[in-house]
Amino acid sequence: MHCSLYSLISFHHTFCTFHYLLLAIHPRYERAVDSLADLAERPQITPVVHRNDPNHMMFKNRTVGLLGYFATHLVFSDRYQDHQLMQDIVAGKVSFFNSDRSHLHRASALNKALGHGRWTPCGIHLAAQDLRQDYLGLMISKNSRFKEQINQRIRWLRSFGIVSRVYQQFNPQGCLLKVPRQQGGGALTLRQLQGAFWVWLSGIYAAMIIFLFEREDDSESAKHREEKQRRQLLQDLLSVSDTS
Numbered sequence: 103m104h105c106s107l108y109s110l111i112s113f114h115h116t117f118c119t120f121h122y123l124l125l126a127i128h129p130r131y132e133r134a135v136d137s138l139a140d141l142a143e144r145p146q147i148t149p150v151v152h153r154n155d156p157n158h159m160m161f162k163n164r165t166v167g168l169l170g171y172f173a174t175h176l177v178f179s180d181r182y183q184d185h186q187l188m189q190d191i192v193a194g195k196v197s198f199f200n201s202d203r204s205h206l207h208r209a210s211a212l213n214k215a216l217g218h219g220r221w222t223p224c225g226i227h228l229a230a231q232d233l234r235q236d237y238l239g240l241m242i243s244k245n246s247r248f249k250e251q252i253n254q255r256i257r258w259l260r261s262f263g264i265v266s267r268v269y270q271q272f273n274p275q276g277c278l279l280k281v282p283r284q285q286g287g288g289a290l291t292l293r294q295l296q297g298a299f300w301v302w303l304s305g306i307y308a309a310m311i312i313f314l315f316e317r318e319d320d321s322e323s324a325k326h327r328e329e330k331q332r333r334q335l336l337q338d339l340l341s342v343s344d345t346s
Contacts, residue, residue: 137231138168141197150187150198153178157199160234188212192225202228210277224277 135141141149149172151158161173179187179198188208190196198205209224240252259265 134227134229135197136229138172138233140229142168142171147194148177148190148196149175150177150179150182150196152200153180156234185212185215188226197229199233206277213277222277 133140135144135147141147151161158176158178161169161176164170164173182190185208187196187198189212191198192209192212205226205228206224209226213219213222213224240256242248242252256265
């Protein structure tokens, strides 16, 4: 029983040590970036924007708040070549300010370049916060008598999903927007791993104490066996002498 307990404790602490080392090597997962505030808390992620496009103008000449912070940290997309930008986005190194349609188109193009099928997951996350809203509409003259009639027809088309259907027909999604959790956080430090070291050390001490008790119990058992054998031998000798 003692041997099995000793082996169990040794196995348990070996497993704990291996588990902590695995956590130190393997990257941890963290919550995806869903707003400018989230992105500001992740300085390891590079904010990227197209030069002089509407998303860039949103930050231009801003000096205070989050917009002012990103105005000094933005990187322009022209420094990236081919699919490098999208690869860095998928890897969690870059956050790119652009429209959803552009993101999906770039992700689909990357999947195609890598030889993946059309309905392969995009591998990107679209943030929940809309920094800039785009609208689809029809241009008519001001105060036109057809305004209300056109609005009614548009509402009718939207209620039956026809507008979305037509939009998807001319702007196909391509890849599936099924996003794995983003990686981040880096490896654990030695300071964070000191808890595992103390657990391992306490396990070693416990195993040594149990081992010493096992040896003592074994020695006591050996003495009892020897004493029993001597008594049995003495009884055998006495029985032989009586018969003679």
